Amino acid sequence: MIWAVVFLAAAGAGLIQSVTGFGAAVMMMLVLPYFFDMIRSPALSSSISLGLSAVLVWRFRKYVDWKLTLPVALAYVTLSTAAISVVGKLDLDMLTIVFALLLILLSLYYLFFSGSFSIRPTPVSALVCGAAAGICGGLFSIGGPVAVLYFLPAARSKESYVANLQLLFCITNLTNLFVRISKGIYTWELVPLTLVGVLGINLGKIAGLRVLDRLDIAGMRKLVYLFIGVSGILTLVTHL
Secondary structure, eight states: OHHHHHHHHHHHHHHHHHHHSOOHHHHHHTTGGGTSOTTHHHHHHHHHHHHHHHHHHHHTGGGOOHHHHHHHHHHHHHHHHHHHHHGGGSOHHHHHHHHHHHHHHHHHHHHHSGGGOOOOOOHHHHHHHHHHHHHHHHHHSOOHHHHHHHHHHHOSSHHHHHHHHHHHHHHHHHHHHHHHHHTTSSOGGGHHHHHHHHHHHHHHHHHHHHHHHTOOHHHHHHHHHHHHHHHHHHHHHHHO
């Protein structure tokens, strides 16, 4: 049964992330904690997501902007590594509730008031957003909604947005995987489940990319901000 659960959760995750640029971890973290603890669930989610991000980066490789992505990635990796190191000592249920409420507030703000303020792609905003996303990614394997706040306003096109956000996920998920392996969090027993998940997430990607082709950048912005709020609500419901 666990094989089917991982496959189906990953397929849904692939569909969502291919359309919005993030959300795979959110989708899987709604399911995996029912079958694994809160230490191994993010490890499995992150490793499966890597299998999708790498494929999407290759598909949209001509839109990659290293200058835009690298500062965010460096801040993300630094803070996520630190967060993984202390994850076992924290009350993750309470932290997750706070994180979920923050996602809901961010979604409401950007859906209704984003015209009055937006994050500019500066070195300072890159470091701040990368650090915040890294902490969330290290603790919950859910850093995408925070990273989106930097990449979406900076995107010149939906392809540019997807390419650079997925490049960030590629770098950070790969780094976090090595950290988790070194600390004994990601073990050999998770490898077969990861492979099943990678297959599922890339099958979901096929449907997601068909939806992406029909969206313009304005429609994508609304969809992304809406899904940030949905992510917060779903995360909150599962931890109350």
